[in-house]
Amino acid sequence: MAAMDIANHLRRHKKSLTRARAEIWHILTQSEKPLSPDEIHRRLTGHKVDLATVYRNLRALKDIGLVREIDLREAFKRYEAILAGQHVHHIMCQVCGRIEKVRHCVVQDMANAIQKESGFTLKDHSLECFGICPSCQPHKTKAQGT
Amino acid sequence: MAAMDIANHLRRHKKSLTRARAEIWHILTQSEKPLSPDEIHRRLTGHKVDLATVYRNLRALKDIGLVREIDLREAFKRYEAILAGQHVHHIMCQVCGRIEKVRHCVVQDMANAIQKESGFTLKDHSLECFGICPSCQPHKTKAQGT
DNA sequence: ACAAAAATGCAAATCGTTTGCAAGTTAAGC
């Protein structure tokens, strides 16, 4: 999704390109990691934008495919801009909380196996990883479910 | 985790094997799919157990590795018993909500790639799939982020 | 059986997120 296209993309879905929307989109595209609604809200600099508006816009952007919602087992969800159809997963350090992107993904390889095993057609998936980042090694952490 | 071992496992962690705990564990081991705290609560038949107690026990069981917490993009989390070190993922039908297990998992194959790419050591991951189950084909659904 | 530790019920509190509504902003056509 090129930055230029956002206005058209919104228009196609009968959505307006509002100041809040533009600012939120800009913040997301500039961030190296997915952000929580609250983090986004705190980064808004211009005119006052209500947190409820941030939530409403994140949902709107998600609904039309501009934004991805990510669950890293925190108390809240995170959001990131979907750029150029990229397929991204994340790995979060269980010690320091650092979040990085993981571009390698083998899940599509599972599609056939899943199709055979369950008869489901795979449409989408969430894959989030947890581990220990280089600077936190060799800490130990408690086991977690998968 | 053999059913027999639960008492010992709890004892090792200074936890008691209470009636509520035993009942919740039984319900989880008998379920074919992960259950929400509320579903578990409603399935409790014996003496009255408060919903808060269900939450406290699920957390306790999760903390000592007997239970796995699962996020299927619903408003709540689901929980399932971890039996015999099984490694399980899930696929939920985007049309009817049916949930099935997916035993095939290729994520471990990603470990090396992730290690190289980010320097993280992979400790754990969440992989939940969404698609269309056999009886709901060939419905169409809106796209979702990954 | 006892004392100490752990768990429970109940009610209130949290906290992320959503919603109703009146007022403000944006889009589309003229």
Next chain:
DNA sequence: GCTTAACTTGCAAACGATTTGCATTTTTGT
């Protein structure tokens, strides 16, 4: 540019899942 309909926003209240304080009850280890 102006006008109206459609879409958004701020604000406050509502929500729903989950958590917590505390007095009481149950379980544990001896």
